[in-house]
Amino acid sequence: MTPVIPSGTPPAWAGELAGEADPELVARVVRLAATTWATPERIRQVVDTHLDGPTPTAAAVVETLERLAAAGRSLADEKAVAAAARALAAHRVRVRIPGEPGYPPRLLQAWPELGAPLWLFEWTADGALPDGPAVAVVGTRHPTLDGVATARELAAHLARHGVTVVSGMARGIDQAAHLGAIEAGGRTVGVLGAGFGVDYPRRDGAVRQSVWRAGGLLTELLPGTPPRKRTFLWRNRIIAGLSDMTVVVEGRSGSGALHTARMAISQGRDVMAVPGPVRSPTSRAPLDLIRDGATPLTRIDDVTDALGIAALLAPSPDDTTPPGLSTTAGTVLPLLGASPAQPAALAAQTGATIPAVMAAIAELTARGLAAGTPRGVVRVRP
Amino acid sequence: MVGHAATVAMVGLQAVPVTVEAHAGAGLPGLQIIGSSQAAGQAAERVRTALSSSGVSLPGRKLLISLAPADVPKGGARFDLAIAAAVLAELGVIAHEVLARCVVMGELALDGAVRPVSGVLPCAASIAGTDRRLIVCDANAAEAALVEDLDVVAVDHLGELIDVLTGESPPRGAGQPCATVPPAPPDLADVRGQPEARRALEIAAAGGHHLLLLGPPGCGKSMLAKRLPSVLPPLSDADALEVAAIRSVAGSGSGYLDRTPPFQAPHHSASVAALFGGGSGVARPGVISLSHRGVLFLDELFEWPRSVVEALRQPLEDGVVRVARARATVTYPARVQLVCAANPCPCGGGERCSCTDEAIWSYRARLSGPLADRLDLAPAVQPLTAGDLLQAGGAESSAVVAERVARSRDAALARGWDGLNAHIPAHAVRRTARAQALRILADAVEAGELTGRGYDRALRVARTCADLEGSELVETHHVYEAHAHRLGLRSPQAMLAR
Numbered sequence: 001m002t003p004v005i006p007s008g009t010p011p012a013w014a015g016e017l018a019g020e021a022d023p024e025l026v027a028r029v030v031r032l033a034a035t036t037w038a039t040p041e042r043i044r045q046v047v048d049t050h051l052d053g054p055t056p057t058a059a060a061v062v063e064t065l066e067r068l069a070a071a072g073r074s075l076a077d078e079k080a081v082a083a084a085a086r087a088l089a090a091h092r093v094r095v096r097i098p099g100e101p102g103y104p105p106r107l108l109q110a111w112p113e114l115g116a117p118l119w120l121f122e123w124t125a126d127g128a129l130p131d132g133p134a135v136a137v138v139g140t141r142h143p144t145l146d147g148v149a150t151a152r153e154l155a156a157h158l159a160r161h162g163v164t165v166v167s168g169m170a171r172g173i174d175q176a177a178h179l180g181a182i183e184a185g186g187r188t189v190g191v192l193g194a195g196f197g198v199d200y201p202r203r204d205g206a207v208r209q210s211v212w213r214a215g216g217l218l219t220e221l222l223p224g225t226p227p228r229k230r231t232f233l234w235r236n237r238i239i240a241g242l243s244d245m246t247v248v249v250e251g252r253s254g255s256g257a258l259h260t261a262r263m264a265i266s267q268g269r270d271v272m273a274v275p276g277p278v279r280s281p282t283s284r285a286p287l288d289l290i291r292d293g294a295t296p297l298t299r300i301d302d303v304t305d306a307l308g309i310a311a312l313l314a315p316s317p318d319d320t321t322p323p324g325l326s327t328t329a330g331t332v333l334p335l336l337g338a339s340p341a342q343p344a345a346l347a348a349q350t351g352a353t354i355p356a357v358m359a360a361i362a363e364l365t366a367r368g369l370a371a372g373t374p375r376g377v378v379r380v381r382p
Numbered sequence: 383m384v385g386h387a388a389t390v391a392m393v394g395l396q397a398v399p400v401t402v403e404a405h406a407g408a409g410l411p412g413l414q415i416i417g418s419s420q421a422a423g424q425a426a427e428r429v430r431t432a433l434s435s436s437g438v439s440l441p442g443r444k445l446l447i448s449l450a451p452a453d454v455p456k457g458g459a460r461f462d463l464a465i466a467a468a469v470l471a472e473l474g475v476i477a478h479e480v481l482a483r484c485v486v487m488g489e490l491a492l493d494g495a496v497r498p499v500s501g502v503l504p505c506a507a508s509i510a511g512t513d514r515r516l517i518v519c520d521a522n523a524a525e526a527a528l529v530e531d532l533d534v535v536a537v538d539h540l541g542e543l544i545d546v547l548t549g550e551s552p553p554r555g556a557g558q559p560c561a562t563v564p565p566a567p568p569d570l571a572d573v574r575g576q577p578e579a580r581r582a583l584e585i586a587a588a589g590g591h592h593l594l595l596l597g598p599p600g601c602g603k604s605m606l607a608k609r610l611p612s613v614l615p616p617l618s619d620a621d622a623l624e625v626a627a628i629r630s631v632a633g634s635g636s637g638y639l640d641r642t643p644p645f646q647a648p649h650h651s652a653s654v655a656a657l658f659g660g661g662s663g664v665a666r667p668g669v670i671s672l673s674h675r676g677v678l679f680l681d682e683l684f685e686w687p688r689s690v691v692e693a694l695r696q697p698l699e700d701g702v703v704r705v706a707r708a709r710a711t712v713t714y715p716a717r718v719q720l721v722c723a724a725n726p727c728p729c730g731g732g733e734r735c736s737c738t739d740e741a742i743w744s745y746r747a748r749l750s751g752p753l754a755d756r757l758d759l760a761p762a763v764q765p766l767t768a769g770d771l772l773q774a775g776g777a778e779s780s781a782v783v784a785e786r787v788a789r790s791r792d793a794a795l796a797r798g799w800d801g802l803n804a805h806i807p808a809h810a811v812r813r814t815a816r817a818q819a820l821r822i823l824a825d826a827v828e829a830g831e832l833t834g835r836g837y838d839r840a841l842r843v844a845r846t847c848a849d850l851e852g853s854e855l856v857e858t859h860h861v862y863e864a865h866a867h868r869l870g871l872r873s874p875q876a877m878l879a880r
Binding site: 142143144145172281326342343344347354355356358359360361362363365366372373374375376 | 575576577578580581726727735736738739740741742743746762764822825826829831847851859860861862863864865866867869870872
């Protein structure tokens with residue numbers, strides 16, 4: 001168990017992981033990453049000790065960390081370092097370090113005091129993350145049908161305007177956002193709450209694969225690191241930091257989406273929230289954010305307007321009744337919204353009979369204008 | 383000469399004639415029964431004691447009793463009276479030719495009293511129209527008298543049997559038919575609000591479709607289900623006799639003909655045998671057969687063991703249930719209308735439900751695809767609102783709904799269909815539908831919202847909607863309505879597909 005003392009000549013593997021960055025610094029960072037000791041919280045403490053002077057460089061922070069680790073006998077041994085390097089190389093990972101080439105520029109704005117990571121493991125299909133504007137679309141793992149549809153449409157809209165959609169790969173809103181961007185032929189970046197090579201979310205390898213192809217995957221965790229509550233909190237600051245703006249689609253009180261939004265605010269980024277029905281538990285996080293000053297997203301275009309991107313397409317169609325509907329379907333449609341409606345209430349409201357309302361519901365469902373959910377009928381916008 | 387007495391054994395619902403032969407011959411004194419492995423020893427002792435209690439002294443010879451045919455399962459004490467009669471004929475107490483014109487059924491008490499047996503109605507039906515009289519105990523006489531064209535003689539003691547057959551006393555008939563009026567089923571007027579569920583109930587009644595009521599606890603799912611028999615047309619003579627015969631075999635026969643369609647609501651802890659029929663030797667009818675021509679109500683559908691729910695599929699499809707046991711495989715009719723009830727989500731649902739859509743979908747996945755495919759209508763039953771409770775005018779009564787149901791069924795009969803819409807082959811229904819209407823269902827199949835079987839079932843429901851409206855052809859709005867009533871039955875995958 002000989003601790004690895006940083007030496008002058010970087011090992012052979014460092015060159016491949018570094019890309020255009022300094023291989024020596026990359027080797028030292030991988031050695032630090034191989035200790036379980038160098039958590040984002042500990043790095044933050046070290047950064048804080050440097051804040052009195054000029055903006056500290058990554059190298060300076062790394063040096064202090066190495067000194068502390070050596071003093072506390074926390075340095076990784078040669079075997080662990082070699083294993084970490086092998087695993088990173090196996091995933092064809094690039095190690096990104098603040099101040100070195102390839103580190104995401106928006107994240108660099110948050111270095112060091114706003115919590116940008118000291119290293120990032122980046123895995124992309126074409127060697128670099130997409131550039132240009134980026135927006136994080138985040139939300140609950142347990143969305144409603146309407147939430148999923150909103151996240152998809154929002155992501156597709158952003159993608160069509162050349163905006164990269166950033167999210168956290170979780171099931172629900174996050175994946176809906178990734179898939180919406182991919183379906184629109186745009187770019188998307190997934191930030192993982194687990195290391196590469198961990199099947200999390202389980203059996204979603206195909207989704208990770210398609211996000212990897214459409215932009216890239218990022219994490220600061222070594223390959224094989226299992227997901228934990230804190231790793232998701234660490235992940236959230238990277239999602240917010242990578243993006244010009246964070247949009248929260250649906251979330252319960254105390255949800256991870258709320259945490260991501262707070263991270264974005266603390267990094268000085270804009271936050272938008274999609275308002276939902278007041279009585280729905282999935283509206284809690286966005287409504288609380290709006291109350292506390294976030295911008296409500298009232299139309300899908302709002303997000304591109306806020307970024308200062310001109311609309312590429314015609315404005316979304318207004319609420320005219322689609323042609324060819326039966327009379328009852330035409331009167332039922334405007335009454336439908338995101339909150340589930342019951343046939344009995346629709347009949348009472350329109351004065352139509354129950355058979356007519358039931359027929360109208362099935363007609364609207366068949367036309368893709370409404371959807372039957374376990375709680376009732378909701379409006380769907382194609 | 384050997385003494386002969388005719389009686390009837392039951393194999394399932396089937397009455398099988400059995401001949402009892404008695405012969406007194408040389409050998410050790412005693413009474414031995416052959417041709418029946420079950421409980422024969424007990425029957426011999428009972429008959430011997432009952433005969434001596436009735437003042438008949440047995441000779442010091444060996445009495446051999448044979449029950450034929452030997453390969454019919456013959457359990458229980460139902461042959462006691464016939465055995466005693468055969469012995470009496472062999473001993474010359476009663477005349478052979480008098481006994482030859484009788485069929486005798488009954489269990490004997492040690493003091494000679496005659497006790498009731500099960501399955502008297504189907505037995506009586508099997509000998510109606512012949513010149514033979516049926517001799518049963520008083521308790522069975524009213525039930526046997528439900529069968530027309532049959533002379534029923536009631537006896538309450540072995541002594542009375544001897545007196546009647548020797549001409550000492552005049553035979554007693556079955557007496558006046560039972561004056562009991564069957565209790566009326568609860569009325570639909572008690573149900574407030576629930577327009578969607580009421581409509582589904584009406585369609586189900588008119589077409590014989592299967593129903594799944596989804597709603598939070600206390601919203602009135604059981605209340606609605608219990609009122610389905612009140613809107614169904616009364617049973618025809620043949621159907622009522624069939625229902626009574628099953629009850630008779632199950633041992634719960636009554637002295638009057640109940641024309642109200644049966645309603646059975648087994649608890650979800652019921653065993654497979656209790657539901658489908660079972661018991662050792664020859665299976666007895668289960669709850670599903672007791673609800674033949676009526677309503678089988680499964681409350682808390684998701685609490686039922688999966689094996690039981692899956693086993694329901696075959697009887698629902700075939701209208702009969704086959705139960706194999708060691709001695710015989712019997713077939714009981716089981717043409718039931720299935721009504722299920724379930725909570726809409728794991729927490730029970732209602733206003734304060736906070737289940738995620740995901741949790742609801744995985745809960746609904748318990749309704750396995752194949753069973754969901756055999757249900758037709760899945761209305762949501764809403765929790766009552768204050769407005770519903772304060773509603774001044776009473777809701778529609780069962781009589782009004784029953785009239786519409788009857789009219790709808792007449793429309794199906796007028797087409798020449800010999801069954802409920804739910805049981806008509808799909809190709810026959812397709813011929814009465816507009817091509818445009820069929821197109822809608824075909825599109826739904828294409829979109830993954832309906833399975834092939836779901837297509838046929840939705841079409842039959844649409845046919846019933848058209849009949850209720852008095853429309854000759856199935857129009858698009860009928861098909862749309864039928865599809866809307868099925869929305870709650872879709873698999874989670876189909877819900878997410880759109």
